[in-house]
Amino acid sequence: MDTAMPGDGYDRDREDFRNNDRGRIWENGTDRFFRDRENGYDKPPQSRQYWTPEGYRRYDKERVDDKGHVRGVEDKSGSMTGDNDRKELEKDRFLLERGIVDHLVLRTVEGEPKSKEVRELIDGLARDYPDKFTHQIISRCDAREIWARGLEREPSPQLELPSVGEQARLQKERQREAREQAAREARLHVQPAQKKEPQQRERENPAKSEALEREPLDPHARESERDKTKPPAVASERPEPTPKAREVREREEAQAREMVDRLGGYLSDPQKEQVLAVLRQERDNERKDIALELKPPRGQEPPTPPPIPQRTPQHEHENALTRAIQERNNARAAAKEAGLSREIMGILGLNSDDPPKMIDVDHAGMHAESEREHSIHQKRERERSEREREGRHRSG
Template sequence: MDTAMPGDGYDRDRENFKNNDRGRIWENGTDRFFRDRENGYDKPPQSRQYWTPEGYRRYDKERVDDNGHVRGVEDKSGSMTGDNDRKELEKDRFLLERGIVDHLLLRTVEGEPKSKEVRELIDGLARDYPDRFTHQIIPRRDAREIWARGLKREPSPQLELPGVGEQARLQKERQRQARQQAAREARLREQPAQEKEPQQRERENPPKSKALERDPLDPRARESERDPAAPPAVARERAEPTPKARETREREEAQAREMVDRLGGYLSDAQKAQVLAALRQERDNESQDVVLEMKPSRVQEPSMPHVPQRTPQQERENALARAIQERENARAAAKEAGLSPEIMGILGLNSGSPPKMIDVDHARTRAEAERDRSIHQKRERERSEREREGRHRDG
């Protein structure tokens, strides 16, 4: 096993980060240091992965040309001593051997340990595929620069506004109390009237004056004193949010936009807008659960959990994802069968652009517009014929 260089600046830079964070920072750093995106390399979509007998393989970055040739990049910032590292290299050999991957670049850091099996696999790939496999060892001084560049792309921690955390906790407590109250009221309505004790019936339907004298804080007492022309308290709260509510909504909106921006070029503008709309809908659903003032006469029966329905846009995106995956599977099977690039081109497997999907709503709208236009033209022709016949009779 290789010997590491413990305790130097590179180790100190990374020691307080989790493995997932280390991988993300390292990938972003190598992207800026080696200008991967400018050279056509980017993180592949989640659906793009390659089958091997050892399981599917997916690379950190890759570039696919118009002929379907794949050039992959695998970035390793630390040691390669685990069973997963060995399996990944075995998958790489299979993909290079079958021609599914045209070239693979493996980047490792100088002095980071590698197991004996990993070293043998790397040496074997370099020996058997000298023109298609490259092992790049990054000096540790460059590794520190790469890490620093990746760290700059990390989002700054969000600071909680004063009082926002306490407000959120109070809101959850109000939600819990409202749910308990609704459940109690529902059980009382289901109980037969003759089984209720007289005191319970009196509490449910007290005389108006006695109710107000007994409990001036009862919501029904406040309701009786409210101006009938005034809007309900819930409606006023939604129309005129408090400053804290506005601050909370603005902070949540900024966090949502920052999360979408971090996805970079992996989403289209339409997909970004859809993600933001979905996040806003989730916040609206949560806010609707808060009962600011509850009237017992308006307490509803507990309802079944809401199951969100997929929108037509989501259905089209899911269909597109399935079409892309099916094309990738067909492309891998064609390469494994030894089909030439020309035949693969005839089959439509060399294209890197997304499959064309039919927009059913748009097509239906176009068809209806064309039908209306045809009807209008037919009526105009009939009207013209009638006018000509009338002029002929008059003449």
């Protein structure tokens, strides 16, 4: 097997990328470096495959002229040591031998490992089909240039996702504060009344005290009277969520799915579902924490809640910025633990240590509403002008 050159600049350039990302970046880089597209080579459609006894074969790039002659290019940025590499070369021999493919260029990088079987197959193709097969070995210096050109064609990490994520975090914080406030108000309404001494009851309502003195001594009668005024028992089962709670959960789920869908092809469907499951668990844990904080100990009256401090716009902005920074740091740690690549972390806005840009959601909403009204006004003006032209045309 060939020996690699580990630890050089080319290896360091590619070490933080997954195999799928490496292949895409390398193909784009070779396209720019060798001017493949200008020479008529392009990525073939998914349906264009060539049958062989070993299975179907599809090339990274190919050119088909008016007479149907096929010229293919296969780009390899790393090692060729697996069974798939061997099978591809066996398919190439069959296609070249039958004249299905007129010419094939195999590009490999100097020093990248190749198994013994792969080297023998490459040497055999070069020996048996010198006019149909070209093995192009790229120096590691040129390979770094190709990699850099491929990276230039990658999507910029400064996409819309950070702003969308910031809006979602702000919305989530508002929902949390609303839930806390609603829980406080509900708790205040259910506080038990303090017991009063008999003398105090007599002073406040002497008529009621006299009625109690005239109350029959029969304990069964007293028990019957108490049963009439006894409040109904509360079911011990977990209550169903209210329509308002269901609406909040559905809105949170929709926002989470929108954020995950914006990642496009960077996450597979199972990964998307895993991220959504984590987000749901976080929201449920957050609700449990709020309930535990607000629930008084058994047999103890809930303490009077402290007064809510008056918040100024400056405090709101500082608190939101602090929360955004903390949440970004937590998200960065979770992403590293989950093994996300630097590219995806960059798209999510997790690589930068700069303070997050705060978005005035209310102002953005007012601006969007103003734009919508302006668009409606313009549409109505166009319809009115069209009707006037039609009227003049009929009268003429």
